[in-house]
Amino acid sequence: MHVCMNIKRCIATAVVATLCFRGDAPALDAFLGHPFWVPLARLSYGAYLIHPIVLNFMVLTRATKVHLVISLLGCTRSVYKNRFFLISSLQY
Numbered sequence: 001m002h003v004c005m006n007i008k009r010c011i012a013t014a015v016v017a018t019l020c021f022r023g024d025a026p027a028l029d030a031f032l033g034h035p036f037w038v039p040l041a042r043l044s045y046g047a048y049l050i051h052p053i054v055l056n057f058m059v060l061t062r063a064t065k066v067h068l069v070i071s072l073l074g075c076t077r078s079v080y081k082n083r084f085f086l087i088s089s090l091q092y
Contacts, residue, residue, distance in 0.1 A: 019025040020032060
């Protein structure tokens with residue numbers, strides 16, 4: 001169910017982007033291109049750039065081992081790594 005929701009969200013985002021790019025939805029393009037969104041876009045992009053640094057700091061300063069569960073295409077695997085594992089490589 002969760003995988004289907006991700007696929008639906010990806011398809012919906014692709015449709016919106018295509019409509020705006022081709023100019024078939026001028027009202028939506030005007031709304032999404034409004035200067036009001038610029039500060040929010042800069043803030044979220046800044047968080048995107050800082051996110052791996054913060055996660056690596058949190059993981060590398062832990063005294064215990066990290067336990068991660070990775071779910072990829074419905075297959076779930078448990079991963080045990082030492083404290084030098086870079087958690088940012090597992091962010092999908």
